[in-house]
Amino acid sequence: MLDVTGLQKIYPGQHGEVEALRDLTFHLGDGELACLVGPSGCGKTTLLKCIAGLMRPTSGSVVLAGTSVTGPPPDMAVVFQEYGRSLFPWLRVRQNVELPLKEKRLPAKRRRELSDEALDAVGLLKSADAYPWQLSGGMQQRVAIARAIAYEPRVLLMDEPFAAVDAQTRADLEDLIRTLWKRFSMTVLFVTHDIDEAVYLGQRVLVMSSSPTVIQDDVSIDLADERDQINTRGEHRFAELRTRIYAEIRNASQPGAAQPQEAGKE
Ligand SMILES: Nc1ncnc2c1ncn2[C@@H]1O[C@H](COP(=O)(O)OP(=O)(O)OP(=O)(O)O)[C@@H](O)[C@H]1O
Numbered sequence: 001m002l003d004v005t006g007l008q009k010i011y012p013g014q015h016g017e018v019e020a021l022r023d024l025t026f027h028l029g030d031g032e033l034a035c036l037v038g039p040s041g042c043g044k045t046t047l048l049k050c051i052a053g054l055m056r057p058t059s060g061s062v063v064l065a066g067t068s069v070t071g072p073p074p075d076m077a078v079v080f081q082e083y084g085r086s087l088f089p090w091l092r093v094r095q096n097v098e099l100p101l102k103e104k105r106l107p108a109k110r111r112r113e114l115s116d117e118a119l120d121a122v123g124l125l126k127s128a129d130a131y132p133w134q135l136s137g138g139m140q141q142r143v144a145i146a147r148a149i150a151y152e153p154r155v156l157l158m159d160e161p162f163a164a165v166d167a168q169t170r171a172d173l174e175d176l177i178r179t180l181w182k183r184f185s186m187t188v189l190f191v192t193h194d195i196d197e198a199v200y201l202g203q204r205v206l207v208m209s210s211s212p213t214v215i216q217d218d219v220s221i222d223l224a225d226e227r228d229q230i231n232t233r234g235e236h237r238f239a240e241l242r243t244r245i246y247a248e249i250r251n252a253s254q255p256g257a258a259q260p261q262e263a264g265k266e
Pocket residue numbers: 011012013018019020039040041042043044045046047211
């Protein structure tokens with residue numbers, strides 16, 4: 001579904017160039033849920049912008065379902081961390097959710113069906129006529145998720161979407177993402193700082209090295225498909241996976257440690 005090959009991004013700068021991404025290669029299969037973790041500043045946001053067609057890489061390619069990405073692809077939706085800035089405060093919740101559907105030129109009846117289904121899926125149908133600023137932070141982020149889902153994307157990119165909400169809301173939103181992923185059969189790439197979150201959510205965790213960045217490891221998460229915030233996180237295997245990824249990231253932060261590994265290698 002998504003092929004990222006040899007991706008490199010060099011930013012020009014006043015004090016010289018910054019090579020944010022050196023050589024990134026990975027593939028996501030149709031319907032996979034993969035998490036991407038890495039040290040701060042390793043280029044996670046840069047990578048997502050390149051995948052979303054919001055930024056041109058210096059070299060390398062992003063191919064979505066066989067088509068090269070050169071601008072925002074129609075089959076992709078992105079949820080950012082800053083829900084407060086991604087929703088339009090002068091539009092009601094339903095209008096926010098329907099806005100991209102208007103740009104898709106869907107008829108009003110279909111827009112209404114899709115927004116109802118998406119708002120219902122995130123538990124906010126009753127708040128459809130509220131304004132975003134009347135909702136809590138967690139509810140606003142659910143509106144942003146509903147807007148992405150209503151768009152019926154084949155690929156959903158999420159850039160640290162729960163970093164700004166409290167711990168309990170975050171746990172609820174994590175479970176919501178797994179539920180929506182199964183229900184809507186999307187391919188999901190979820191970027192997070194949080195190693196526990198990556199292990200809890202993902203089928204795979206891609207570990208990025210520090211800058212200049214490569215994929216340091218690609219860890220298959222062999223936990224049961226049915227996950228539970230208390231029991232899954234208490235499992236011995238969960239602790240093993242978390243420890244392994246933590247060590248990878250710590251090693252990745254050591255100068256000269258980054259060596260690309262084969263995708264899928266355990
Ligand atoms: N527009 C830009 N111009 C120059 N350098 C940039 C620009 N955007 C990002 N960088 C640099 O590229 C590198 C990667 O930045 P990026 O924001 O992608 O990392 P990140 O992993 O998302 O960071 P964080 O974990 O802190 O959110 C950093 O060294 C950053 O300073």
